[in-house]
Amino acid sequence: MRNRRDFVKALAAATAGGFVAQRGLAWAQGGPAQKRREVFIGRKRIKVIDSHAHLNIAEVANVVKGTPFERQATTTGDGIIGPARIAWMDRDGIDVAMLTQQGAFWYAVQDRGLARDIVKAQNEGTAAVVAKYPDRFIGMASMPLQFPDLAAEALEDGVKRLGFKGAGISAGWAGAKNLTDPEYDVFWSKAQELGTFLFMHPGGTNGNGDPHFGGRGALPNTIGNPLETTIFFSRLIYEGTLDKFPGLKICGAHGGGYLPSYMGRTDAQCRRQDDVCTGKKRPVEEYFKTQLMADIMVFREEGLRHLVAEMGTGQLVYGTDMPFGWPVTPDFILNAKFLNDAQKEQILGGNLIKLLKLTPPSTK
Numbered sequence: 001m002r003n004r005r006d007f008v009k010a011l012a013a014a015t016a017g018g019f020v021a022q023r024g025l026a027w028a029q030g031g032p033a034q035k036r037r038e039v040f041i042g043r044k045r046i047k048v049i050d051s052h053a054h055l056n057i058a059e060v061a062n063v064v065k066g067t068p069f070e071r072q073a074t075t076t077g078d079g080i081i082g083p084a085r086i087a088w089m090d091r092d093g094i095d096v097a098m099l100t101q102q103g104a105f106w107y108a109v110q111d112r113g114l115a116r117d118i119v120k121a122q123n124e125g126t127a128a129v130v131a132k133y134p135d136r137f138i139g140m141a142s143m144p145l146q147f148p149d150l151a152a153e154a155l156e157d158g159v160k161r162l163g164f165k166g167a168g169i170s171a172g173w174a175g176a177k178n179l180t181d182p183e184y185d186v187f188w189s190k191a192q193e194l195g196t197f198l199f200m201h202p203g204g205t206n207g208n209g210d211p212h213f214g215g216r217g218a219l220p221n222t223i224g225n226p227l228e229t230t231i232f233f234s235r236l237i238y239e240g241t242l243d244k245f246p247g248l249k250i251c252g253a254h255g256g257g258y259l260p261s262y263m264g265r266t267d268a269q270c271r272r273q274d275d276v277c278t279g280k281k282r283p284v285e286e287y288f289k290t291q292l293m294a295d296i297m298v299f300r301e302e303g304l305r306h307l308v309a310e311m312g313t314g315q316l317v318y319g320t321d322m323p324f325g326w327p328v329t330p331d332f333i334l335n336a337k338f339l340n341d342a343q344k345e346q347i348l349g350g351n352l353i354k355l356l357k358l359t360p361p362s363t364k
């Protein structure tokens, strides 16, 4: 059974004092074992895949021991995958979760050897979790993005040696660097070559240190996270990165940030001031119908309707942010009145089955 103290501690650490997961806490207090929920659309059993789930690997503590990063390792709590996570997925009707590392502290490591070792421990630990529960999890590589060449190596190692289907990236943790700078071509070109699905999750740096983000509302999380994604997606478009690497597929966490809700301004800027848009080759909306994807963590049907209108159901994937207890079970999609059955199936798992070319046991 879930350890409640660990759960609360992990929540507090990961959400910077922000969101308290009532649903998760109630679950943490125990109760009878739940039967696994199977999701149907009509009479068809469909596979629900969570694109946005996190884990921590306890072994990382041994790698960072005695370094300034010693306190960053997480050895307890809900990020450590075990029966409690499986039970939670069973209860909500999630068949498969794609696991990205929680946090991106290792982007601040300046020692190449240490950065490589941390990521190796994370990735091998993730592969071990997937090996233990092959029909419930899909592994996503972590990489030391502060060193683009090492990041490319780690990505290749993750995909080829460890069998990962994708990789997780954060935009705001590479220090002063921008992932659209030419030195990152080596990384993007490797991701394109391998056909890797990239899940972009904010590193949580937006607003940190800015007094306007202080006070109530957990603003660095609530608005800082989608802002980081918004800036990152804008740069990918404006700097021409997506045109240079047209094979890239990048999914933005938390509904792709604010950009899908504000595309009009991004586009209008190009109409009034030609010179700021010379780096990109296509209309803004086209990137959101081809290379950019988003999870559906917008929580309200009207937000979802707008996301579908701007991006199409083919670009959207289900995501929960587990284990952080956001209220977004498969019912959010199943109950959306404006979606037809085929569209619901696409979002809940069909798009990822196709994109990641999933075969049993992950899709059985």
Ligand SMILES: [Zn+2]
Binding pocket: 052, 054, 201, 253, 321
């Ligand atoms: Zn998350």
